Amino acid sequence: MERVNAQGQILKVSSAKENLLSLDNCVLSTLEQPGSSSIFEVVDSGGLLRIQPNSNVLTLSINSSSSPELTIFNSSIGNVVYELPYTPTAQTGLYIKGDSRAIISQTGSTISQLFIEKGTEHQEIHLQFRPTATYAIAGLENGKTVNNIRIYIVNLNSSVPIASQGDLSLQISCTNIQLASQTYEGSPSENLVITSVLNGEIGKVSIPILNAPDGAIIHIETVISNVSIERSTQ
Numbered sequence: 001m002e003r004v005n006a007q008g009q010i011l012k013v014s015s016a017k018e019n020l021l022s023l024d025n026c027v028l029s030t031l032e033q034p035g036s037s038s039i040f041e042v043v044d045s046g047g048l049l050r051i052q053p054n055s056n057v058l059t060l061s062i063n064s065s066s067s068p069e070l071t072i073f074n075s076s077i078g079n080v081v082y083e084l085p086y087t088p089t090a091q092t093g094l095y096i097k098g099d100s101r102a103i104i105s106q107t108g109s110t111i112s113q114l115f116i117e118k119g120t121e122h123q124e125i126h127l128q129f130r131p132t133a134t135y136a137i138a139g140l141e142n143g144k145t146v147n148n149i150r151i152y153i154v155n156l157n158s159s160v161p162i163a164s165q166g167d168l169s170l171q172i173s174c175t176n177i178q179l180a181s182q183t184y185e186g187s188p189s190e191n192l193v194i195t196s197v198l199n200g201e202i203g204k205v206s207i208p209i210l211n212a213p214d215g216a217i218i219h220i221e222t223v224i225s226n227v228s229i230e231r232s233t234q
Contacts, residue, residue, distance in 0.1 A: 013087050016045035017096055020082055020125050023170075024097065024112050027129075030174040031154065031225045037173035039232050044166045046085040047122075051162040051229050053078040056128050059197040060103075060151065062220065064190050064209070070182070072222055078156030079128035079199075080229070083119055091116045092123060098130070102203030103196035105133045111154060129154035133194050135207050143214035144185065149207055151194065153224045160230040169232040178224040186216040 019042055026040045042049055056079045063069040097114035104111070113128050131153045138146040158175055162168075186192070192207040209216050 010087065010089060012046040012085055013089070013091075015043060016047055016082050016084055016125055019043055019045055020080070020114055020127050021097065023080065023172075024114055024127055026172050027154070027156075027227055027229075028112070030172055030227060032177065033174050034176050035174065037171055039234060040170045040172055042164075042168040042170060045082070047165070048083040049162065049164050049168060050081040050083065051078075051156075051159050052081060053157045053159040053161060055079055056156075056199045057197075058131065058153070058199075060131060060153075060222075061195045062192060063195075064186060064192045064218075072151070072180070072182070072220070073131075073153060073224075075155070076157050077129065077153065078159055079126055080156075081119075081127075082125040083121070084116075084123045084125065086122055092118045096125070100201065101130065102198040102201045103131050103133065103194060103205055105135070105205040105207070111152070128199070129156070130198055130203075131196055133205050133207065137210055138219075140212060141217055143212055145210045145212040145216045147186070147192075147207075147209050147216055147218045149192065149194075149218065149220045151220065151222045153222065155224050155226045156229060158226050158228045160228070162229075162231065169234070171228075171230055171232040171234070173228045173230075175226045175228050178222075178226065180222045180224075182220045184218055186211065186218050192218065 058077045060073040061071045095115045196203045
């Protein structure tokens with residue numbers, strides 16, 4: 001009987017993982033499409049689903065050798081937590097999707113972080129989104145090389161707090177996209193460092209700045225995709 005119960009709990013954990021993977025895909029499908037929305041059906045996996053818009057503080061800052069550190073974002077970005085039922089299998093620290101880096105810059109890396117950690121009572125599956133930075137050269141302006149840097153953030157803090165067991169229907173919507181930009185000139189042979197502190201985890205990416213003989217112009221654009229998760233009324 002104990003073996004049967006243990007197998008049943010393992011199946012519930014597997015179901016919860018699939019649930020959160022599907023939810024992640026649903027969120028990603030709404031990005032960059034303001035006004036788009038979809039309905040997601042959470043299947044009961046024996047645990048507790050929590051939508052936490054006020055958790056997961058993200059602070060982003062940039063600095064270089066020619067300018068002081070500048071904070072460009074400092075706010076909670078929310079997350080989703082599924083508190084698992086008791087399971088005899090220890091999976092704390094497992095990344096189901098993504099990895100532990102607090103910011104990424106490589107093409108092809110996922111912005112999603114889906115992982116298991118120890119909660120107050122049981123293990124929990126966490127779904128959150130980390131910032132990503134991309135870089136491109138855009139020719140010359142006044143004899144200076146134009147370096148375009150884009151930092152992308154998925155923000156769930158407009159979601160409605162939820163704590164629910166059992167089956168649940170959610171509506172996921174991209175409410176709007178916010179843009180902010182800064183421009184400054186760089187000196188030869190410098191890197192721009194972007195520092196991310198996400199829920200206490202620190203990560204950095206170094207962006208090489210390409211200079212012409214007259215120097216460089218650095219455009220930094222921050223793109224925030226605001227996504228709301230709430231109970232569906234349909």
